[in-house]
Amino acid sequence: MIQDLVVYAVFIGYAIGVLMTFGLVLTWVERKQAAIMSDRIGANRAYLRIPFTDVRLVWWGLFHGIADGLKMILKEDFKPRTYDWYAYAVAPWVAFTPVLLVFAVIPFGGTLAPAKLVPALADWFGDRTYPMQIARLDAGLLIVFAFGGMTIIGAMLAGWSSSNKFSLLGALRAGSQMISYELVLGLTVLGLILIYGTVDLDDIVRQQSGIVLGFLPAWGVFLQPFAATLFMAAAIAENKRIPFDLPEAESELIAGYFTEYSAMKMGLFMFAEFIEIAIIGALFTTLFLGGYNLPYMNDSGFVFPGGHVVALPYAAVVVIQLVTFLVKVFLMCSFQILVRWSLPRFRYDQVLRFAWKFMLPLALANLTVTAVAVWLLHAVHA
Amino acid sequence: MIERLLANLDTLLLYLFAACAFVSAALMIVLAQPMRVALALISTMVFLGGIYGLLGVHFIAAFQVLIYVGAVMVFMVYAIMLLDVRDPAYQRRYSRYLVPGILAGVAFFAALAWGLAREFADVAEGGPAAGGAFGIQQFAAAFLNEYWLHFELTSVLLVAAVVAALAVINVSRRDRG
Numbered sequence: 001m002i003q004d005l006v007v008y009a010v011f012i013g014y015a016i017g018v019l020m021t022f023g024l025v026l027t028w029v030e031r032k033q034a035a036i037m038s039d040r041i042g043a044n045r046a047y048l049r050i051p052f053t054d055v056r057l058v059w060w061g062l063f064h065g066i067a068d069g070l071k072m073i074l075k076e077d078f079k080p081r082t083y084d085w086y087a088y089a090v091a092p093w094v095a096f097t098p099v100l101l102v103f104a105v106i107p108f109g110g111t112l113a114p115a116k117l118v119p120a121l122a123d124w125f126g127d128r129t130y131p132m133q134i135a136r137l138d139a140g141l142l143i144v145f146a147f148g149g150m151t152i153i154g155a156m157l158a159g160w161s162s163s164n165k166f167s168l169l170g171a172l173r174a175g176s177q178m179i180s181y182e183l184v185l186g187l188t189v190l191g192l193i194l195i196y197g198t199v200d201l202d203d204i205v206r207q208q209s210g211i212v213l214g215f216l217p218a219w220g221v222f223l224q225p226f227a228a229t230l231f232m233a234a235a236i237a238e239n240k241r242i243p244f245d246l247p248e249a250e251s252e253l254i255a256g257y258f259t260e261y262s263a264m265k266m267g268l269f270m271f272a273e274f275i276e277i278a279i280i281g282a283l284f285t286t287l288f289l290g291g292y293n294l295p296y297m298n299d300s301g302f303v304f305p306g307g308h309v310v311a312l313p314y315a316a317v318v319v320i321q322l323v324t325f326l327v328k329v330f331l332m333c334s335f336q337i338l339v340r341w342s343l344p345r346f347r348y349d350q351v352l353r354f355a356w357k358f359m360l361p362l363a364l365a366n367l368t369v370t371a372v373a374v375w376l377l378h379a380v381h382a
Numbered sequence: 383m384i385e386r387l388l389a390n391l392d393t394l395l396l397y398l399f400a401a402c403a404f405v406s407a408a409l410m411i412v413l414a415q416p417m418r419v420a421l422a423l424i425s426t427m428v429f430l431g432g433i434y435g436l437l438g439v440h441f442i443a444a445f446q447v448l449i450y451v452g453a454v455m456v457f458m459v460y461a462i463m464l465l466d467v468r469d470p471a472y473q474r475r476y477s478r479y480l481v482p483g484i485l486a487g488v489a490f491f492a493a494l495a496w497g498l499a500r501e502f503a504d505v506a507e508g509g510p511a512a513g514g515a516f517g518i519q520q521f522a523a524a525f526l527n528e529y530w531l532h533f534e535l536t537s538v539l540l541v542a543a544v545v546a547a548l549a550v551i552n553v554s555r556r557d558r559g
Contacts, residue, residue: 002385087418137440142441149451153456172463172464175460179460
């Protein structure tokens with residue numbers, strides 16, 4: 001009992017730590033990557049001075065995130081005269097909390113057996129094992145979408161309760177856009193569910209450590225390349241980032257639905273957006289890139305094509321899985337930032353037309369083809 | 383101490399969620415502002431989802447939040463967002479149907495209590511009890527084998543409702559010229 005409590009407290013601490021670190025680091029990555037892509041020097045002004053010396057630690061501008069945080073905490077907490085102070089106060093939390101909760105069902109490692117990892121704890125833990133995931137639920141993917149849908153309400157509440165026409169327009173745009181792309185997002189994932197036959201995310205990851213066609217790892221991105229592309233595009237639109245950032249288009253709507261928010265309340269919206277980048281990266285990794293496993297890897301070691309087996313010690317497997325997951329997520333985050341600084345912004349009617357007349361039919365076509373293929377394969381095997 | 387707390391954690395959380403769901407449901411009836419009513423309804427749905435999760439049917443909890451909050455309430459909030467907040471109708475907390483409403487509510491609760499009492503008697507005698515784990519696999523099999531016709535009929539009904547809504551909008555547009 002107490003052992004479970006300790007292990008899950010560690011898991012939850014790890015998850016929150018990882019997400020907060022990603023949120024903080026991504027603000028810096030976004031600036032630095034933009035600078036590199038547009039051939040500028042970029043974020044390089046904030047520094048820490050070692051006390052009583054003249055040594056300034058610039059570290060490629062890594063401390064800009066801390067400067068941002070300080071500024072948000074210390075700025076004036078402006079409150080507009082609104083007709084619903086309650087909705088105004090609660091909106092940033094409604095936008096922020098579900099984003100964190102989504103991570104609860106994402107597996108960030110294989111199986112943890114504390115007794116095998118730290119022999120000193122063997123007596124206390126016995127032969128208990130834990131999947132490295134905060135909540136292993138059979139409804140995994142459904143929970144992701146359930147919480148994903150709640151963030152829409154946060155955005156709409158914020159825009160509505162600010163007593164500002166720009167905010168209201170931003171909220172309208174955010175609402176329509178997120179509803180449209182959530183539909184596409186759900187449809188693209190259905191093909192994967194057909195292939196794997198489950199919505200349990202840990203099960204999906206385990207099925208991806210096999211081999212298809214004799215040499216390719218059975219990753220979702222090889223089985224459903226089309227769905228992977230659509231998923232990424234819809235996810236970026238769901239997160240309201242360029243090229244889909246119409247709800248907060250600066251030249252038209254100031255800052256959209258969070259125009260009237262200042263200080264740390266605005267910080268929550270920004271933080272939610274940056275953490276959602278990491279969440280999208282984690283979801284994409286779990287569904288399409290083999291999750292926490294390296295290619296051909298499972299909980300006991302590597303099984304290369306041709307039946308070549310390399311067994312690994314348990315501790316090495318745990319460390320490799322944790323690191324692999326973080327590296328994959330970081331690469332996917334970097335890819336999203338790459339997209340942000342490469343593409344120009346859509347017009348608003350184009351955003352909605354893109355969702356309903358281009359991506360939705362494509363997602364449906366992908367689903368139909370997948371269903372027929374899965375049915376044929378079953379018929380052949382039977 | 384902690385061991386005992388952990389052993390009874392499910393029951394404690396169940397009471398907590400039930401109390402929160404009850405309070406937000408009551409608030410939903412009493413509040414006057416449409417957006418606050420919507421927020422109270424959302425929190426009722428979320429707490430009900432929590433209760434389903436505690437009962438071990440996680441997918442029902444997910445559906446509860448996904449469908450009622452993620453779909454139904456999102457559209458309601460979207461519509462409420464476009465209402466005029468200075469509408470004088472919000473000033474009055476109760477409509478003129480207050481007394482008939484309370485009477486109907488009392489009658490409804492009486493019927494509910496009577497039905498529940500009978501159910502409890504059944505359960506005490508060893509009547510219909512939850513048998514085994516009801517996972518998403520069993521749900522999917524039952525859904526697609528036994529209830530697919532009901533589901534398809536619902537979708538036909540929804541399409542009819544959409545057509546009706548479009549017709550109503552067109553009629554009111556034509557009236558305005």
